[in-house]
Amino acid sequence: MTKSQVIPRILVIQHEDGTGPGLVGEELTAAGLALHLVHPWDGDELPASLDGYAGLLVLGGAPNAEDEEAAPWLPAVRVLVREAVDSSAPLLGICLGGQIMAAALGGSVHVRSQGPEVGAVPLRRLPAADGDPVFGSVPEGAPAAQWHWDEIGALPPGAVPLLTGDDCPHQAFRIGPRAWGVQFHPEVLGDAIADWSLSDGPAVARAGGDPEAAVASVRGAEAELRAVWSRTARSWAGVVLGDGPGDRQDP
Template sequence: MTVSADGGVRVLVVQHEDNTGPGLVGEHVERTGVRLELVHPWAGDPMPATLDGYAGLLVLGGSPNCEDDERAPWLPRTRELIRQAVAERLPLLGICLGGQLMTVALGGSVAPRGRVPEVGAVPLRRLAGAVEDPVLGAVPDGAPAAQWHWDEITALPPGAVPLLGGDDSVHQAFRVGPVAWGVQFHPEVLGDVMAEWAESDGPNVKAAGGDPDAGVAAVRAAEPQLRAVWGASAEAWGRVVLERAAAAEEPGR
């Protein structure tokens, strides 16, 4: 059952740090009528044992490596929930760290970039798989995406459909099965959050040869496009959640 006792359609949101909330994505998913229930394991919240009662799973970004289980001991459970969502065909969206967790949980690979972190507003390329995709199919070629990542997806999970690519980090968005999406970028982020990250992680980016201030400026300049493109994609994902939840409640299913 994916509809709660009060009749609401709930999505579990795994947030890894205090400054990496659902942001723009959460705002637009909730506009569809989906209710987001955040769990903050970094602050001591217990992770659910299963996704029973939830209609979907949203896994956000964060600074831990996707296999840094000692630093973030809730990651093994997160990977288990990802596998459950895919196995049960519950809508899933993994963002940056969430997309990397999805990648490794399903048999792909992630590695440190070994070069300057990708930071700023980066144009993406539409790939053939995006043409009829229900969530990312309307993303135009060259759409900007907010980026801030030190690791990157190096091999997609077996059977994954590539949807969006980049000239630097190749694997920017993919789908596994009918309703599980992973993205390397940050569709939830706008300039103010990027500025917060620049304060905390900017010195490390500068030491690695990057320009966090230019990255923040680029994201601020791209905000109208970011709001339009990724707000629409988030609402499309929310509609998928609602459609799957309604189908699961049909008699005989």
């Protein structure tokens, strides 16, 4: 089989049930990428390297980014994250995935003192978003679905902030030419947030949040969420496929 006939594979790390690639996965598949989902929480073994993969997608989940007791596979994820950055392999970290990137590369993650950020939250562009191959098209004030108790406290050295929010400053960043991390959930719509609310809603309420309002806000923003983050996922797929300005042309 020639190189042109090989379907590029993305290694997708899912940390728990109910947190799959969702909308992002749909767009990557539609772009011609194959997703290899690994479920370490269910006993799947993570590969030792990214050999044979065109990119790495690290999804969200409940564990803290450094809680190896709750998620004993985290050291292996950090190895893959560092390999991706060192080799300029395309990388996208979502929520916990973005936090793992930050912690693994010299930044920090902490529990939010103000309680969880949940629901559809407007984001603001930062100057470096202009011209970014993945987040350059995100409009000012675009809504993002949020559901997190922890947050990135400090970005890694050399990281470029791209998007911010009023209640959580580090919403999207780039490190190196082809690695991006986000604090929010571009992969989910209202049904996923409603499912998470069934299990996490009481804890959100005890922390002073309103889980029902969070679900309603995401449902109300679904059309814009789908439009903005589908486009962003397609842009990342373009980087993987070598179609965009962030691409690395392999020999």
